[in-house]
Amino acid sequence: MTRRRKPITSVYRDARGWVLPDFTDYADCTTNFHRQQDGRPACTATAVWKVVENHGMHLTIGFYCDADLPAKHKAKAEAAR
Numbered sequence: 001m002t003r004r005r006k007p008i009t010s011v012y013r014d015a016r017g018w019v020l021p022d023f024t025d026y027a028d029c030t031t032n033f034h035r036q037q038d039g040r041p042a043c044t045a046t047a048v049w050k051v052v053e054n055h056g057m058h059l060t061i062g063f064y065c066d067a068d069l070p071a072k073h074k075a076k077a078e079a080a081r
Contacts, residue, residue, distance in 0.1 A: 007053035007060070011076040017046040018063050030062035043068055049077060 017026040027050075029035075029043035036042065045065035051073050053060040064070070069077055 005056075007055045009073065009076065010052045010054075011073050011080050012050045012052070013048055013077065013080045014050070015048055017048060018050050027063040029065050029068050031064065031068040049073075 019025075020027055027047045029045065029047050032042045043065055045067060047063035047065055049064040049066070049069050051062045051064065051070075053062075064073075
């Protein structure tokens with residue numbers, strides 16, 4: 001039986017926002033997908049946080065504005081300021 005380990009999480013901040021890999025625009029908040037499902041309006045704030053979770057075989061990258069940064073990442077975010 002293999003044990004699942006928690007991903008190694010890194011939190012980064014850029015007050016200007018995060019440019020998409022193809023340099024066409026800035027990243028939107030990752031929460032917009034969930035907002036759309038919940039019937040809430042899309043987040044129009046600047047996504048100033050980038051959260052990278054290293055799961056070993058793959059990375060998960062999310063972009064968040066200040067208001068939508070998940071609570072589980074706020075402690076690391078304070079250290080990244």
